[in-house]
Structure formats: structure tokens, C-alpha cells
Amino acid sequence: MSLRHGIRRIPVGRALQASTYTQPSITPSIPRSWQRWSSAAVSPASERILFPGALNSKLTNDLEFTSPSTAEAIPTFRVMDQDGVVINNERGVGTTDEEAVTLYTQMVLLSIMDTIMFEAQRQGRLSFYMASAGEEAITIGASSALDIGDVVFCQYRETGVYLQRGFTLEQFMSQMFSNHKDVGHGRNMPVHYGSRELNIHTVSSTLATQIPHAAGAAYALKMQNAQRPDLPPRIACTFFGEGAASEGDFHGALNIAATRGSPVIFLCRNNGFAISTPTRDQYRGDGIASRGAGYGIETIRVDGNDIFAVRESIKEARKKTLEDGGKPILVEMMAYRVGHHSTSDDSFAYRQRVEVEDWKRRDNPLTRLRKWLEGRELWNEQKEGELRRKLRKDVLGAFAQAENEMKPALKYAFTDVWENVTEEQKSQVTELLGVLETYPEEYDIEHHEGGLDSLRELVKK
Numbered sequence: 001m002s003l004r005h006g007i008r009r010i011p012v013g014r015a016l017q018a019s020t021y022t023q024p025s026i027t028p029s030i031p032r033s034w035q036r037w038s039s040a041a042v043s044p045a046s047e048r049i050l051f052p053g054a055l056n057s058k059l060t061n062d063l064e065f066t067s068p069s070t071a072e073a074i075p076t077f078r079v080m081d082q083d084g085v086v087i088n089n090e091r092g093v094g095t096t097d098e099e100a101v102t103l104y105t106q107m108v109l110l111s112i113m114d115t116i117m118f119e120a121q122r123q124g125r126l127s128f129y130m131a132s133a134g135e136e137a138i139t140i141g142a143s144s145a146l147d148i149g150d151v152v153f154c155q156y157r158e159t160g161v162y163l164q165r166g167f168t169l170e171q172f173m174s175q176m177f178s179n180h181k182d183v184g185h186g187r188n189m190p191v192h193y194g195s196r197e198l199n200i201h202t203v204s205s206t207l208a209t210q211i212p213h214a215a216g217a218a219y220a221l222k223m224q225n226a227q228r229p230d231l232p233p234r235i236a237c238t239f240f241g242e243g244a245a246s247e248g249d250f251h252g253a254l255n256i257a258a259t260r261g262s263p264v265i266f267l268c269r270n271n272g273f274a275i276s277t278p279t280r281d282q283y284r285g286d287g288i289a290s291r292g293a294g295y296g297i298e299t300i301r302v303d304g305n306d307i308f309a310v311r312e313s314i315k316e317a318r319k320k321t322l323e324d325g326g327k328p329i330l331v332e333m334m335a336y337r338v339g340h341h342s343t344s345d346d347s348f349a350y351r352q353r354v355e356v357e358d359w360k361r362r363d364n365p366l367t368r369l370r371k372w373l374e375g376r377e378l379w380n381e382q383k384e385g386e387l388r389r390k391l392r393k394d395v396l397g398a399f400a401q402a403e404n405e406m407k408p409a410l411k412y413a414f415t416d417v418w419e420n421v422t423e424e425q426k427s428q429v430t431e432l433l434g435v436l437e438t439y440p441e442e443y444d445i446e447h448h449e450g451g452l453d454s455l456r457e458l459v460k461k
């Protein structure tokens with residue numbers, strides 16, 4: 001047996017030795033139907049011709065076009081209904097009572113932080129915020145079903161992923177207030193979090209760029225998994241909105257992950273809107289799930305208001321990505337974006353207030369889990385009140401602390417672009433110093449760690 005790269009054959013043993021490893025040497029497992037074509041011999045009586053581009057296509061005399069609009073819509077997997085009642089008791093919820101309470105606590109924390117930060121922006125204390133209302137079960141549930149070693153790529157509405165992985169309130173607040181404790185040194189807009197320790201790449205506002213990044217990382221992880229079978233295997237997982245799935249990056253990423261057999265979960269949050277554009281103006285197909293088949297990717301559609309369904313589907317998807325030598329899985333999580341797109345948006349300019357109220361009342365990921373917990377006597381009004389009071393205090397405490405911290409040193413506006421500060425950058429620093437020294441009353445230099453000295457250090461180096 002050998003693993004083939006291009007036309008050169010490398011024995012498996014050698015390909016897996018890190019010391020002899022020089023280039024990608026792992027071909028994806030190719031379905032049997034795709035392997036047969038090179039030896040195909042077609043007799044006049046054959047029902048199928050093995051064209052290399054479509055292998056199992058039956059010959060037909062009927063002049064019929066395939067019509068997607070007449071096909072049944074892809075079903076939506078759920079574990080419990082809107083009233084928090086489990087539909088199939090044999091399957092169960094896949095969670096202990098204790099875990100369910102913890103997940104609920106996380107969802108409440110996320111929604112309290114969202115409310116407080118949204119109001120803070122309205123009060124002018126924060127420049128920008130994006131809430132997750134209606135999508136708390138998707139981000140927290142999915143994150144809880146991944147391994148911490150898995151590499152995650154988010155869009156921007158995935159605060160719950162960070163929270164569930166262990167990003168602290170202090171870290172959230174430091175990033176949002178761009179203080180000196182922010183790991184990104186205040187270089188990014190609020191909610192563009194990142195964490196090397198938690199294996200989450202930094203959010204980039206440029207839609208869909210995270211999707212090919214995840215496909216590439218998954219290919220690297222596939223090779224690492226093969227080289228180090230003694231370590232737990234890792235996968236990549238990327239979150240994106242259905243709007244981002246209109247970008248070319250989405251299509252390229254799915255195709256390369258499928259053809260390379262890379263272990264990646266493509267997790268689409270379909271919340272019905274891309275800012276003001278409703279899904280009916282975004283696509284004509286059956287959501288995003290229908291696109292999986294086009295790329296030969298196993299796919300599932302899930303009720304995103306049901307945290308148990310989210311967790312079960314991601315646990316299963318994760319397992320699948322590691323089967324057959326590695327493969328991508330597409331998961332479409334259905335939701336409704338209850339909040340405005342961001343603090344820069346007023347969604348009542350393009351949708352009815354009653355529609356939003358209706359969704360809030362009819363179905364909501366938090367109340368659904370709460371009903372299930374109450375049904376098992378794990379939760380009640382008193383516990384709810386106590387939890388909310390405590391979490392509100394925690395969030396406001398972290399908020400006040402972060403708001404009053406020093407800002408990052410000014411040098412960070414220049415460092416980490418190149419390994420060392422270049423001569424050209426030094427001349428820019430000198431120019432900036434000149435402006436700041438001439439008009440000190442126009443700038444809040446004293447709020448930045450080290451004041452002008454951090455810039456002077458750069459010029460000296």
C-alpha cells in the first residue's frame with residue numbers, strides 16, 4: 001500500500017515519519033465509484049457510461065430536467081420540541097442534568113452580556129457591538145461538542161463559542177474596551193476576538209475569508225493526525241452566516257475540502273438575514289444544506305433553537321470528519337436573528353416589529369432549554385432570579401474594571417507587522433511623535449501605557 005502524491009508513490013511508513021516528511025503526502029480517500037473509471041470498459045448493453053466527470057449516471061431516453069423546486073426540502077433534525085419535550089426518549093438528550101444546567105447558565109450569561117453591551121453602545125461608552133439573540137444554542141451547543149484542540153474559525157456572531165471554550169469576562173471586556181490587557185493590543189474593532197490558547201483564530205470582518213482558512217487548516221491537521229497517531233486527532237470547524245455562503249470563498253473552500261478529504265465542519269448559522277437582505281433575496285435553493293450535495297459533502301440541517309440537537313449533530317459530525325481518512329461535513333443550523341444586525345443597524349426599517357416579537361414568543365433557544373429543565377425539576381423561578389442577579393453583577397463588574405484600565409502602549413500601532421520595525425516605519429513613528437509633541441492637548445496620550453516613551457523606544461531600536 002502506498003500513499004500517492006502526484007505521480008510519485010511514497011510508502012506509507014515513510015510518509016508518516018516526520019523526519020522524512022517534506023511535502024503533503026496524503027491523498028484523500030476516494031469513493032470506490034470514483035476509482036473505477038480508469039478501468040472502465042463499456043459494452044453496447046451497458047445501462048451506464050462511465051464518463052470520468054459523472055460516474056454513476058444512468059442512461060435515459062426521457063428528456064427531463066432535474067427540478068429542485070419539486071424535491072422535498074431537506075428535513076430539520078431536532079431532539080426536543082418547542083415546549084422542551086423530548087420527542088424520542090430512546091435517543092435521549094446526550095447530556096447529563098448537570099451539563100444541561102451549565103449550558104443553560106452559559107446561554108443566560110451570553111444574553112445578559114449582549115443586553116448590557118448593546119445598551120453601553122447606545123450610551124456612547126462602547127463604539128460597536130453585535131448580539132447573538134436567537135443563536136445562543138448554536139454557538140454554545142456546538143462549541144461544547146468540539147474538543148479544545150480543534151481549531152475554530154468564527155465570523156463575528158459567535159461570542160458563545162469563545163465563552164464556552166473559556167474566554168473570560170475580563171478578556172471579552174478588555175477586547176471591547178481596547179485596554180492594555182487585550183491580547184490584540186487594541187488593534188481591532190469590538191467583538192473581533194481571538195485566542196491562541198483556545199485555538200480560535202481572530203475574527204475578520206471580511207465575510208467568508210475564514211471558510212477557506214478552515215479548509216486549509218483542516219488539511220494541515222489531516223497530515224498532523226497521520227504523522228502523530230499517538231495524539232488525539234484534531235479537526236477544524238468554521239462558523240459562518242448564510243449570507244457569507246454567497247461569497248466565492250465558501251464554494252472554493254467546500255470544494256477543496258471535499259477533494260482533499262479534509263476533516264472540517266462547515267457550520268452555517270442560517271438566521272434568515274444578511275443585514276437587511278432576507279433569505280428569499282439571497283438564494284433560490286433549499287437553504288445552504290442543499291449545496292452540500294453539489295460538492296459531495298455529507299450534510300445535515302438542524303433546529304438551532306434546540307441545544308440538544310445542536311450538540312448531537314456536532315458530536316456526530318466531528319466523528320464523521322475523522323472517518324475514511326478525513327472528510328468535510330456541512331451542518332446548517334436554522335435560527336432567526338432576533339436582534340438587529342449590529343449596533344449600526346435598525347432592523348425595523350426592513351422587517352416588521354411583530355415578526356420579531358412573534359419569534360421571541362413562539363420559539364427561543366433559552367426558553368426551550370429552560371422548559372426542559374423545569375420539566376425535570378432542575379430549575380425554577382427562584383433559581384432563575386438568583387442566577388440572573390449574579391451574572392448581571394459579574395458582567396457589570398468586569399465592564400467597570402475594563403473601562404477604567406489603561407489603553408495599550410502606542411507602539412503596538414507599529415509592531416507585529418514585520419518581524420522588526422523597518423526604517424520606513426521608524427520614519428512614520430518619528431512623524432507621529434512630532435505631531436503628538438506639538439499638539440499634546442489634542443490627544444489622550446496619558447491614557448496609553450508608557451505615554452510617548454513607548455514610541456521613542458521604537459525609534460531608538
Ligand SMILES: Cc1ncc(C[n+]2csc(CCOP(=O)(O)OP(=O)(O)O)c2C)c(N)n1
Binds near residue numbers: 208240242243341
Ligand atoms: C466581503 C464582505 N462583503 C460585505 C460585507 C458587509 N457585511 C457585513 S455583515 C454582512 C451580512 C452577513 O450576513 P450573514 O453571513 O448571514 O451573517 P449574520 O450577520 O446574519 O450573522 C455583510 C453583507 C463584509 N463585511 N465583507
Ligand SMILES: [Mg+2]
Binds near residue numbers: 269273275
Ligand atoms: Mg445571516
